[in-house]
């Protein structure tokens with residue numbers, strides 16, 4: 001298919017980025033070289049249900065020749081379409097394009113995994129070389145005049161009305177995306193556009209490698225028991241295994257990733273070490289060394305601004321949002337600025353609570369950013385008698401996974417069964433077959449890669465190895481969930497936080513979005529939807545973590561096996577909106593800086609100064625920082641995917657909060673009729689329906705922002 005392809009999973013996103021650019025045709029491409037002959041990456045996948053990725057046959061040295069050969073094949077396929085003497089029709093142009101690039105799809109899946117989950121200097125070298133080439137290849141397709149003329153002819157043809165609604169939508173998607181990528185530009189503009197895209201691809205790669213380097217190679221070493229004061233046993237254990245993995249003898253190691261640093265900041269009694277850990281983490285990409293990202297950012301911004309101008313948009317933000325649900329930056333800003341004052345006001349209250357507690361304890365300190373999580377935890381205990389560490393004893397990684405499967409059974413009628421014998425790319429990865437519980441039909445495979453390791457980017461994300469479609473034959477999907485939990489002692493369960501449990505459900509929501517897909521054409525399948533809509537299904541699924549049905553069955557104490565007591569659940573519920581000031585402000589400050597950076601046009605920008613000035617103007621409280629500071633903002637600078645798009649999580653959360661009301665207004669989260677409607681109108685339709693319309697189909701009306709404010713415990717203002 002001529003798809004939005006991200007050749008490498010470039011971004012540190014919660015969801016793998018699928019959207020980048022369309023691709024196009026011919027010349028200059030190397031013919032299939034001798035090195036490609038017999039390259040196992042080019043072969044059709046073998047195994048059950050249309051085959052599975054041949055992870056056991058991957059050699060890094062095969063990646064480059066496989067990509068080159070697959071690109072050449074794809075361009076030849078496009079030539080066959082443009083060389084067709086028959087007048088353009090949906091079948092011989094749009095549908096034909098959907099059939100192209102299958103080999104490149106398969107190779108890109110493998111390439112993306114090696115680049116994002118198994119990176120080494122050898123893989124980085126392939127990335128550095130191939131990223132600009134892939135961008136150039138992509139432009140060859142979008143700039144292929146003969147192909148665009150055919151697409152345009154189908155789009156403008158009166159025969160379009162006779163197509164199915166999905167075919168009409170697909171035609172619109174092709175036409176719009178070609179135009180958005182510059183198909184209508186003059187030749188010299190197209191040339192410049194292609195140069196810009198290649199330069200950007202190189203810069204994205206460098207940005208992401210710098211970040212990966214700082215996360216993997218920088219860490220905090222704890223040398224004695226005295227450095228561990230306050231840490232719960234499971235954190236000590238994971239710090240010990242991190243030290244073992246890093247081969248640091250007689251010590252403990254805190255990795256420079258969120259899943260290691262956040263718990264340390266929460267529990268360490270050593271304020272000096274908290275400050276060290278905090279500074280290490282918030283300065284990723286910002287250390288003035290070889291991996292510093294500050295010089296890369298203004299180059300990316302300039303190139304994006306120039307590209308937007310070429311395409312006739314005032315700024316990159318305007319271009320990005322044109323085909324998003326928000327439509328324009330003003331709508332996104334209006335939502336963010338509407339929520340911001342309530343979030344900041346709540347931070348002031350939270351800081352006041354923490355300061356009072358610190359004073360009462362005689363700490364003689366002023367709350368600093370490295371104190372926030374530590375005192376927040378103390379306030380949580382004091383105010384709600386709620387101890388996160390006590391909650392954690394009931395949250396075992398394996399049990400939470402079982403809980404996800406159980407919810408998928410209740411709501412989606414899916415069963416998950418472990419499969420052995422299929423190739424995996426790392427011994428930590430497990431594979432499950434997904435079936436429909438009612439019909440027994442195979443739905444797809446789900447790969448799970450839960451643990452942190454060097455060469456794997458931080459965070460959590462979902463990825464589709466293959467999209468569901470039924471153009472020529474029923475093709476089932478293969479999806480994966482990835483996270484960065486730190487392994488505990490061998491044989492002991494991995495305990496995770498409440499937030500982690502929600503994140504697991506979130507990523508699983510993306511996976512279910514992919515698995516529920518029920519469409520004809522691959523480009524419209526599963527999670528290939530607007531960026532500010534894609535987080536809606538995933539965020540919606542987070543709501544099921546706290547249902548009593550899940551907690552009683554799966555929130556079992558790791559030692560006694562007893563379910564979490566009702567009194568503790570009540571406390572969790574009561575503290576539901578606790579700390580929303582912090583959570584919303586650290587997120588929104590990132591989203592606002594992202595948008596403002598991309599609304600600044602071609603103004604020369606010093607990333608550091610811009611960040612400082614923008615935050616000052618916003619009235620950012622001193623006691624916390626952006627969730628992703630500019631030099632480490634992989635969502636925005638490791639690819640185009642979430643650029644001027646980090647607001648998407650809030651936009652989607654408006655839908656999430658409002659839509660969950662459909663359940664609570666009925667019989668509750670397990671209401672079968674509402675669940676069936678949710679699957680029919682939201683989870684199964686992919687991009688075959690306009691998202692605003694899909695939402696209306698489900699909810700019977702447009703979303704209302706009040707539900708979001710209530711969910712976060714903020715006052716509803718009119």
Ligand SMILES: [Zn+2]
Pocket residue numbers: 014015506507510534535538
């Ligand atoms: Zn997500």
